[in-house]
Amino acid sequence: MPATFHLGKRNGIRSFLVAVTRVSVYDRHWSAMLFRACKAHNGANRTRIAGSRSMRERKTYSPEDVRRRIEELGKEEPWFHSIDLGNGISTMKNSLPHLQKLWDRIAANLPADLSKKSVLDIGCNAGFFSVQAKRANAARVVGIDMGDRFLKQAEFVRDVLNLDIDYRKLDVSDLHSRGMTFDVVLCLGVIYHCSNPFWTARCVASATRECAVVESAIVKHESVAEMPLWEFVFPGYRPDTLDQHERMYNWWFPNISGLKAVFRAAGFDRVETIYQLEDRATVICYK
Numbered sequence: 001m002p003a004t005f006h007l008g009k010r011n012g013i014r015s016f017l018v019a020v021t022r023v024s025v026y027d028r029h030w031s032a033m034l035f036r037a038c039k040a041h042n043g044a045n046r047t048r049i050a051g052s053r054s055m056r057e058r059k060t061y062s063p064e065d066v067r068r069r070i071e072e073l074g075k076e077e078p079w080f081h082s083i084d085l086g087n088g089i090s091t092m093k094n095s096l097p098h099l100q101k102l103w104d105r106i107a108a109n110l111p112a113d114l115s116k117k118s119v120l121d122i123g124c125n126a127g128f129f130s131v132q133a134k135r136a137n138a139a140r141v142v143g144i145d146m147g148d149r150f151l152k153q154a155e156f157v158r159d160v161l162n163l164d165i166d167y168r169k170l171d172v173s174d175l176h177s178r179g180m181t182f183d184v185v186l187c188l189g190v191i192y193h194c195s196n197p198f199w200t201a202r203c204v205a206s207a208t209r210e211c212a213v214v215e216s217a218i219v220k221h222e223s224v225a226e227m228p229l230w231e232f233v234f235p236g237y238r239p240d241t242l243d244q245h246e247r248m249y250n251w252w253f254p255n256i257s258g259l260k261a262v263f264r265a266a267g268f269d270r271v272e273t274i275y276q277l278e279d280r281a282t283v284i285c286y287k
């Protein structure tokens with residue numbers, strides 16, 4: 001993600017409990033997407049939506065079919081991942097090189113040989129990182145998301161590229177009760193969408209056998225830079241002013257120490273920074 005993509009604009013500052021708390025207005029486009037995803041999630045059964053390739057029919061697409069379907073799916077839900085589908089066709093008009101850069105940084109920190117490793121991509125969206133993991137030869141790749149439309153995009157991409165990726169509709173918060181475990185877990189751009197980030201971290205830890213990569217928006221408070229903090233960015237304590245959509249935005253932004261502390265506390269032995277910008281960070285958490 002570009003550094004500012006998830007963050008959007010902010011306004012207003014209020015104090016709340018011990019931490020600095022901001023009432024914020026976030027990226028409308030993203031929040032609308034997420035709202036629709038959550039709405040669909042609330043009303044739908046959490047069923048397996050795709051099996052392994054052997055269980056699926058092999059579909060073939062002409063370049064015209066691919067273009068038409070990209071447009072249809074983009075109308076249902078604007079694409080958030082630019083993915084090259086061959087024949088000069090991509091899911092988005094503008095390529096988003098930051099996605100590849102993020103993957104390159106992540107891959108440099110993963111086991112060199114993924115051929116015997118399973119990978120879980122939490123909040124997979126249209127599947128950019130699931131595709132990368134599969135192309136890096138991962139033995140098994142599962143992508144989960146709670147948005148039907150994102151999953152439809154991901155399945156389409158998978159089918160066009162003929163990759164064996166298993167997509168499921170699942171909330172990260174439910175991972176704990178599923179008993180699913182993976183060698184490598186990716187949790188990219190998700191944790192600040194979760195109302196209980198500690199629980200999310202516990203769920204990530206419960207699903208991880210070897211390591212988890214976590215990417216998040218971060219905040220900086222210079223005066224307390226060393227102190228682990230999570231800034232509450234959801235004005236839930238003023239329900240009268242609450243646009244229901246706001247519930248689906250972002251809830252908490254950590255500073256880098258807070259991000260690492262939560263994953264340590266959730267059950268990882270060691271958490272290291274892979275990459276840090278002004279307002280985004282990627283860490284790797286080892287069991």
Ligand SMILES: C[S@@+](CC[C@H](N)C(=O)[O-])C[C@H]1O[C@@H](n2cnc3c(N)ncnc32)[C@H](O)[C@@H]1O
Pocket residue numbers: 001006034037122123124125126144145146147150170171172173187188189190193194
């Ligand atoms: C900002 S996008 C990040 C997508 C992708 N991981 C990336 O880094 O490009 C957040 C994704 O997480 C999904 N998501 C949000 N909350 C979730 C949850 N509780 N469980 C599973 N997926 C979730 C959204 O539907 C969306 O596809």
